[in-house]
Amino acid sequence: MTIAKNTICLWYDSDAEGAARFYSETFPDTAVEAVHKAPGDFPGGTKGQVLTVQFTVLGIPCLGLNGGPIFQHSEAFSFQVATDDQAETDRYWEAIVGNGGKESACGWCSDRWGIHWQITPRVLTEAMAQGGAVAERAFVAMMEMGKIDVAKIEAAVKG
Template identity: 75%
Template sequence: MTIARNTICLWYDNDAEGAARFYAETFPDSAVQSILRAPTDFPSGKAGDVLTVQFTVLGIPCLGLNGGPAFRQSEAFSFQIATKDQAETDRYWNAIVGNGGQESACGWCKDRWGLSWQITPQTLTEALAAGGGEAARAFAAMMEMTRIDVARIDAARRG
């Protein structure tokens, strides 16, 4: 087993394995590497319960920790996924929201485990980086959206 030197640790109530498998099925360059199970019974679980899951999301090393209900995910941490077009934006958005997740504003959504995702078409990032009127128009259009509409962003960029 290879352990990455720097790993993002994500706290789950009790389904780190399910989350990791969902991410591996949904995103390219994503996989479940290993599952560590409790060797004996412990105060909040039994021998064989999943303790941690090593996985990658788009090449980013992560560790899913089944820490229980003490802590919840928040928007203070999110994965930002840069998408190339509307089809890719829709594919990821629909996978997350359609699998027990929920929509939020401006391209943000949450998966069923409460983890936040920003599904961000590259055209939006490019518009904001351009500055001036182009950025202002794209930003105003984005502020009215849940899932980002690439055609509307592109139209806003043009004025």
């Protein structure tokens, strides 16, 4: 299996395979392509343990690396998932948060592996792209939310 020319490498303590399998069960156009075991001992583990996992998330090529607890994830990197309606927003949010993840503000949450996600309804990004008073009203409404409430954003857009 060939690694894509541009691949996102995500550092996990020890469960890159579990994360990749969760993503493949949660999001469309997501799959685990290959699991590679370490040919020798490494700082985060021993010979024979899973070292890397090749997978895609919503069509984006990724490589999960089991590197141990040396580095932690932050909001400086997140997957932004555009959703079409409240049902889709709820489904992804609940899948991530309900599987040991954590809620945050303004549509952000993190999964149990520490990867950050923005579950963002298109109505919000479209309102922000309009600029002016529409964007300001949508922004003010969003700032009070954890999970984005589509109806409240739509109401804010209308004024």
